[in-house]
Amino acid sequence: MKISFKLNGKPVDVDVEPSLLLSELLRDKLDLTGTHVGCDTSQCGACVVHLDDESVKSCTILAVSVDGRDVTTVEGLALGEGIDRxxxxxxxxxxxxxxxxGFCTPGMLMSAIDFAxxxxxxxxxxxxxxxxxxICRCTGYQNIVRSVLAGAAAMNAGN
Incomplete structure (x- = not known):
């Protein structure tokens, strides 16, 4: 099937098998390997992306279901090169x-942005x-929580 959607703000047209998962499309066909797959059962959250600005686990979404929609991956977050961007x-x-x-980081970031x-x-x-x-396999939750609180404050400064 041919699908068309926006990926990180740019139009994409691609042929996919009806059973292809969004995580597989991103990683295997579109070479966006920032979306990690840790479990294939929706348990770990490493594959979280934004679908129409909401966080979803891409290992649970069929690629055909993003036709006509907006998908943002961790690669689409930065505004350019360098820490300031x-x-x-x-x-x-x-x-x-x-x-x-860093394995959980892309999914944590995408979930945290939706949360904030x-x-x-x-x-x-x-x-x-x-x-x-x-899930963070390194059990670094305290610094992740601290990061999400700081990120939410930065994202919502002035509100």
Missing amino acids: LHPMQRAFHENHGLQC KRHPKPTEHEVRQWLEGN
Whole structure:
């Protein structure tokens, strides 16, 4: 099937098999390997992307279902090269040491951005509840939570 959608703000036309998962399309056909696949069962959250500005686990979405929609991956967050061009949530993860091995980071970032849009002044408890579907194998949750709080504050400064 031929599908057309916006990917990181740019139009994409691609032929896909009806059973192809969005995560497979992104990684295997479009070479956007920032979307990680850790479990293939929707348990770990490493594959989270934004579909029409909402976080979704791309290993649970058929690629054909994004026809006519907007998809944003972690590669689409930065506004250019260098630390000054990072999305505020990316900068917060960098500044607050929210990264360890980095495997969970793309999914954490995508989930955290959606969360911060919905919760402009979150509590630590709210962050921890939202991120329950994202697993960090390094158990670096304290710095991830700190990063999400800082990122949410930066994203919502002035609100």
